[in-house]
Amino acid sequence: MIRFIFILLTCSFFIASCKKEGCTDSQAENYNPNANEDDGSCTYASDLLQINVNPKFGAQNFYLDSAFETSEGYFVKFTDIKFYISELKNGNDVLCDVALYDLRQTQHNLTSIPGDYSKYGSLFGEIGIDSVINHSDPSAFPNDSPLNISNAGLMHWGWNPGYIFISIEGKVDTLATGNNFNHNISFHVGTDQFLQSFGFDNLIWIPTDDGYKLDWTLDLQAFLNNSQSAIDLKNEFLTHSGSGQMILAEKVKNNFLIALTQ
Amino acid sequence: MRAFFFYFVISMLFLSCNKDKTTFTPIPYAINIPSHFPEMEIPQDNPMTEEGIELGRFLFYEIKLSGDNTMSCSSCHLPEYGFAENTSFSTGIDGISGNRNAMPLFNLGWEDFFFWDGRRNTLEGQILGPVPNPIEMHQEWKEATNKLNADVNYRNMFYRAFGEEGIDSIKVSKAIAQFLRTIISSNSKFDVMYKYENSLPLSPSENEMLLTVEAEEWAGYDLFKSLNGADCFHCHNGPLMRVKKFSNNGLDGSFSDLGRALVTNDPNDEGKFKVPSLRNIELTAPYMHDGRFNTLDEVIEHYSSGIHISSTIDPLIEFAGQGGVQLDAQEKFLIKKFLLTLTDTVFINNPNFKDPFN
Numbered sequence: 001m002i003r004f005i006f007i008l009l010t011c012s013f014f015i016a017s018c019k020k021e022g023c024t025d026s027q028a029e030n031y032n033p034n035a036n037e038d039d040g041s042c043t044y045a046s047d048l049l050q051i052n053v054n055p056k057f058g059a060q061n062f063y064l065d066s067a068f069e070t071s072e073g074y075f076v077k078f079t080d081i082k083f084y085i086s087e088l089k090n091g092n093d094v095l096c097d098v099a100l101y102d103l104r105q106t107q108h109n110l111t112s113i114p115g116d117y118s119k120y121g122s123l124f125g126e127i128g129i130d131s132v133i134n135h136s137d138p139s140a141f142p143n144d145s146p147l148n149i150s151n152a153g154l155m156h157w158g159w160n161p162g163y164i165f166i167s168i169e170g171k172v173d174t175l176a177t178g179n180n181f182n183h184n185i186s187f188h189v190g191t192d193q194f195l196q197s198f199g200f201d202n203l204i205w206i207p208t209d210d211g212y213k214l215d216w217t218l219d220l221q222a223f224l225n226n227s228q229s230a231i232d233l234k235n236e237f238l239t240h241s242g243s244g245q246m247i248l249a250e251k252v253k254n255n256f257l258i259a260l261t262q
Numbered sequence: 263m264r265a266f267f268f269y270f271v272i273s274m275l276f277l278s279c280n281k282d283k284t285t286f287t288p289i290p291y292a293i294n295i296p297s298h299f300p301e302m303e304i305p306q307d308n309p310m311t312e313e314g315i316e317l318g319r320f321l322f323y324e325i326k327l328s329g330d331n332t333m334s335c336s337s338c339h340l341p342e343y344g345f346a347e348n349t350s351f352s353t354g355i356d357g358i359s360g361n362r363n364a365m366p367l368f369n370l371g372w373e374d375f376f377f378w379d380g381r382r383n384t385l386e387g388q389i390l391g392p393v394p395n396p397i398e399m400h401q402e403w404k405e406a407t408n409k410l411n412a413d414v415n416y417r418n419m420f421y422r423a424f425g426e427e428g429i430d431s432i433k434v435s436k437a438i439a440q441f442l443r444t445i446i447s448s449n450s451k452f453d454v455m456y457k458y459e460n461s462l463p464l465s466p467s468e469n470e471m472l473l474t475v476e477a478e479e480w481a482g483y484d485l486f487k488s489l490n491g492a493d494c495f496h497c498h499n500g501p502l503m504r505v506k507k508f509s510n511n512g513l514d515g516s517f518s519d520l521g522r523a524l525v526t527n528d529p530n531d532e533g534k535f536k537v538p539s540l541r542n543i544e545l546t547a548p549y550m551h552d553g554r555f556n557t558l559d560e561v562i563e564h565y566s567s568g569i570h571i572s573s574t575i576d577p578l579i580e581f582a583g584q585g586g587v588q589l590d591a592q593e594k595f596l597i598k599k600f601l602l603t604l605t606d607t608v609f610i611n612n613p614n615f616k617d618p619f620n
Contacts, residue, residue, distance in 0.1 A: 065530040079530075079577055137460070139300040139501060150300050150372060153505035154496055154578070158487065159460045169577040184577040238580055240489045 046114035047211030088125035100146035124199030128165030286425035296448035318441025329401035344542035350553025482600025512569035
C-alpha cells in the first residue's frame with residue numbers, strides 16, 4: 001500500500017512539473033525559461049521611435065539666425081520654423097496623433113514616441129490639423145498636447161481660423177550687403193483649405209541607443225527655389241492665408257511639401 | 263509659598279502663550295480653473311493646500327522679509343495696480359532703483375519663465391530672488407528666516423503647511439508660490455467677449471455683462487485681431503492674452519538693456535523681453551520693460567508709428583518698415599476701447615488676495 005501511494009505521488013509530481021505556464025518568448029521582458037506553456041502574459045519593451053526633421057539650405061548645414069544667399073542674390077536669415085503634423089500612421093497603426101515641430105525650442109525633433117518600428121515601414125499624415133480639431137477649444141487639450149493653447153502659443157490664431165499649420169519667419173537683406181536684414185518675412189499658412197497630405201514609403205528606421213529613428217530633411221533652399229513656384233523674398237514676404245495673400249500661401253504650402261523629404 | 267505658587271502659575275501662562283502647539287492636517291486646495299483657461303500644472307513637490315496658501319499670503323505682505331522691516335513683496339506689487347507698481351522702476355530699502363518695471367502678478371500658474379528676461383523658469387525660483395537682492399529687499403535669507411522663526415505664529419503656520427519644524431527659504435518660496443497661483447484674473451469684459459465669440463457657456467452674470475459690451479469695444483476687438491489692422495494678437499492671443507516668447511517689439515534701434523541676451527549670451531536675443539499679458543493693462547501703467555510709456559495712448563502710438571528697426575526686431579512686427587501699423591485716430595480710439603475691456607475688477611477686489619495684516 002505504501003509503495004502504491006509513493007508511486008502515485010511521484011507520478012503526480014512529474015506530471016505537474018512537466019506543465020509549467022508562463023511567458024515562453026525569449027524576446028519578451030518577462031521571459032520565463034522554466035515555462036513550457038505560454039500563458040499569454042508576455043510583455044515587450046517599447047522602443048523609442050524618433051522622427052527628426054533636419055533642416056538644410058541646399059548642400060549647406062542650416063542654422064537659425066544664420067545668413068544664406070538666395071538664388072536672387074539676397075541674404076536671408078530664418079528666425080523660426082514651426083509646423084504641425086497630424087494623424088501620422090501606416091494603415092490603421094497610428095504612430096502619432098499630432099506633433100509640433102519647433103526648430104528653436106526642440107531642435108530637430110518632430111516627435112519621440114514609444115512604439116514598434118516594424119509597423120511603420122510607411123508613414124502618411126497631414127501637414128496641419130483636421131478641421132474638427134482645428135476649431136476646438138485650444139484650452140481643452142491636455143497640458144502635454146501640442147494643441148493646448150499654452151504650447152501652441154502663436155501657432156494658434158483663434159477658434160475660427162484655427163491653428164497655423166506652417167510658420168516660417170525670418171529677415172532678408174534684399175540689398176545683398178550681408179548686413180541689412182531689415183526686411184521681415186512672415187509665412188503663416190493655415191485654415192482648413194490649406195491642410196495637405198504627405199507620406200513616405202520604404203522608410204528605413206535607424207537603430208539608436210533606446211530605439212529607432214527616422215531622419216527627414218527640410219531643404220529651405222528647395223522651399224524657396226521650387227521651379228514651379230519660386231518665392232521671391234523681395235516681393236513675396238508676407239502671408240497669413242487671408243484674402244489677397246492666398247497665392248503666396250498656396251506657394252508656401254506646395255513648396256514646403258517639396259522641401260520635406262526622407 | 264503663596265508667592266511661589268503665584269509666580270509659578272504666571273510663568274506657566276506666559277510659557278503656554280509661546281508654545282508651538284499645532285497639528286499637521288493639511289486641506290488640499292482645489293484650484294478653480296476658469297472654463298476657458300487651460301489646466302494649470304502644479305509642481306509635484308509643492309501641492310497646494312489651504313494652509314500653504316494662507317501662509318503664502320501672510321508672507322507676501324510680510325515686511326520682515328526686508329532688511330529694515332519696511333518692504334514686503336506687496337510694496338512693488340500692489341493689488342490696485344494689478345499687483346504691479348505705478349512707477350517705472352521700483353526703489354529698494356536702500357533707496358536704490360532697479361532698471362526694469364515691476365511685472366504684474368496674475369495667472370502666474372500658466373507661466374514657464376519669469377522676470378522680463380526669463381531668467382527663472384519656476385515660480386518658486388522667481389520668489390527666491392527679490393529678498394537677497396541688494397537693490398530690492400536686501401536681506402540674506404538666513405536673516406529673514408530667523409526673523410520668521412522668532413515668531414510663534416509663523417512657526418505654527420509653517421508646521422501646518424509643511425508638517426515639519428524649521429523655516430527656510432525653500433518653504434517661504436513654496437508658500438508664496440501657492441498663494442500666487444490662486445491669483446487668477448478671468449472676470450473681465452474681455453473674458454465674456456472671448457467666451458461669447460467662441461460659443462462657450464456664459465453664467466447669468468456674464469450674460470448681463472455681455473449686454474454691456476459696446477459696439478466700439480467689439481470693433482476694437484476685431485481691429486486688435488485683424489492682420490491688416492492693429493495686428494496685436496500675434497503676440498497677445500488666447501484667454502491668457504499673451505504667447506510664450508521673448509520679443510524685440512521695436513522700442514529702440516540700439517539697446518541700453520540687452521534683455522534676454524543677458525541670460526542666453528546670444529546676440530540674436532539682444533533687445534528681446536518677455537511678452538507680457540495684456541490683461542488688466544489699464545491698471546499696470548507705466549508700460550514696457552523700462553516703464554517708458556505712461557499711457558495706453560503712448561503704447562498704441564508706438565505700434566502705430568514709433569517702431570525702430572534693429573537686427574533682432576521680431577518678424578511679427580510686420581509693418582516695421584513703415585514705422586508701424588499706421589492706425590488712424592478712429593482706429594486708435596477703438597483699440598483703446600478694447601484694451602479697457604481687459605480690466606478685471608473682481609480680481610483686484612478679491613478679499614482673498616488682500617493684506618491679511620489689515
